[in-house]
Amino acid sequence: MPSEHPPHVPLSLLCCGALVLALTGCAGPDLDRTDYLDGKVAVLYYSSGFWNAMTKGYVVFVDEDGTTESVTTEGMQYEAMAYNGTDLLFHEVATSTIVGPGATRFDRASEEYGAVMGGTLPDGTLYTVFNTGDTGDGYTSSVNWYDGDTLRTGSVDSEIWQTGAGPDGTLYLTGVPDSWEEEELTVTLYAAQLGTELTYEPVAEWTIHEEDLPQGGLTVNGGHLYQPEYSRRAEGVDDREVGLRLTDVDLSDGSVEHHPVATYYDDYYTHDDSDAPPADKADLPSAEAAWYYGSRRTHLIDDTLYLVDGTGQAYRFDTTTGEASAHFTTDPEASASDEVHTSWSGEELYVFFRNFEDEDRATLQTYDAATGEMTSELAVTGLASLPMDLRGLGLYDFLPLTGTG
Numbered sequence: 088m089p090s091e092h093p094p095h096v097p098l099s100l101l102c103c104g105a106l107v108l109a110l111t112g113c114a115g116p117d118l119d120r121t122d123y124l125d126g127k128v129a130v131l132y133y134s135s136g137f138w139n140a141m142t143k144g145y146v147v148f149v150d151e152d153g154t155t156e157s158v159t160t161e162g163m164q165y166e167a168m169a170y171n172g173t174d175l176l177f178h179e180v181a182t183s184t185i186v187g188p189g190a191t192r193f194d195r196a197s198e199e200y201g202a203v204m205g206g207t208l209p210d211g212t213l214y215t216v217f218n219t220g221d222t223g224d225g226y227t228s229s230v231n232w233y234d235g236d237t238l239r240t241g242s243v244d245s246e247i248w249q250t251g252a253g254p255d256g257t258l259y260l261t262g263v264p265d266s267w268e269e270e271e272l273t274v275t276l277y278a279a280q281l282g283t284e285l286t287y288e289p290v291a292e293w294t295i296h297e298e299d300l301p302q303g304g305l306t307v308n309g310g311h312l313y314q315p316e317y318s319r320r321a322e323g324v325d326d327r328e329v330g331l332r333l334t335d336v337d338l339s340d341g342s343v344e345h346h347p348v349a350t351y352y353d354d355y356y357t358h359d360d361s362d363a364p365p366a367d368k369a370d371l372p373s374a375e376a377a378w379y380y381g382s383r384r385t386h387l388i389d390d391t392l393y394l395v396d397g398t399g400q401a402y403r404f405d406t407t408t409g410e411a412s413a414h415f416t417t418d419p420e421a422s423a424s425d426e427v428h429t430s431w432s433g434e435e436l437y438v439f440f441r442n443f444e445d446e447d448r449a450t451l452q453t454y455d456a457a458t459g460e461m462t463s464e465l466a467v468t469g470l471a472s473l474p475m476d477l478r479g480l481g482l483y484d485f486l487p488l489t490g491t492g
Contacts, residue, residue: 165201212234226264228262315333331348331377348404391403401459
């Protein structure tokens with residue numbers, strides 16, 4: 088059954104009692120200010136939860152001058168935020184927080200430890216998906232959505248991997264059963280409606296290998312849905328290569344086809360630790376590097392789907408012809424960094440990167456999607472105060488606070 092979550096004590100009152108330890112501390116940012124996001128250009132979510140039982144997290148807000156403010160949270164194992172151009176949604180284990188004009192905090196009915204994807208419906212509804220786990224009756228995932236007034240939760244009987252919204256407000260989800268002992272996995276595409284309750288139905292199915300990696304989110308255009316997948320069994324690749332393909336689902340009949348995008352040298356599955364690929368693969372980029380950059384890789388502008396990989400290569404896919412082509416490459420310093428995430432907003436690609444040897448040096452760049460030209464570069468400071476490298480904090484999500492996330 089769907090559930091609604093009651094608002095928590097106002098954020099400003101947290102400094103008056105023991106609950107202060109759960110969020111900011113009295114000296115932290117005043118997140119109950121409805122104008123708090125004014126002048127902020129990006130938000131980062133760091134957490135130690137995946138690596139350390141003593142979880143700690145930070146939500147870091149980047150100001151337009153590059154300075155930062157951070158909020159200490161109870162860290163998640165991984166986290167995905169959502170932003171609709173007005174309000175930001177982020178989570179802790181048992182609470183969800185809205186930052187912006189709708190500033191409030193909700194106590195959830197059950198604890199969750201990791202949101203895999205977050206996004207926005209066309210009407211501004213914010214959503215995130217938690218992989219709840221096996222409840223005894225099979226694997227389930229929880230969808231949380233905020234409509235500007237109420238935070239609601241519903242469940243899907245699947246381990247959800249990717250999400251994306253259609254222009255009509257349908258939330259699409261791809262997931263698999265919890266059967267990792269199998270070499271072949273059946274991916275199911277679901278179409279969900281988020282109203283006063285969650286309803287969903289299967290739309291299509293296809294098979295992938297357990298080593299295949301769907302990544303980048305779901306994109307809907309012209310009655311078709313697209314999911315990027317890295318696969319050793321993509322068309323045209325040999326046993327030392329990994330292919331990047333776009334799985335294309337015709338939403339009218341559920342039929343599935345795959346479009347090749349790029350080919351990489353397989354330096355991950357084959358555990359090849361050499362400094363360079365063999366001569367016949369020397370022109371191919373690294374498959375292991377291609378998977379970096381986080382989960383927000385794809386973006387639709389008109390009929391063109393843009394996709395960036397972890398080597399910094401951006402591709403264009405024409406949804407009207409099914410043809411893909413290399414487009415532009417981001418700053419090589421980004422792809423060589425210890426920490427790099429991408430996200431899209433409007434007609435721009437945002438790239439955040441940082442090297443651990445200089446803990447207080449981070450960079451935020453933007454690129455014009457049409458031309459591939461860098462349009463801005465901002466030095467981000469203040470991150471050295473967070474124990475990111477030595478204590479195992481990882482960057483799990485990054486959103487520009489412009490347009491919609």
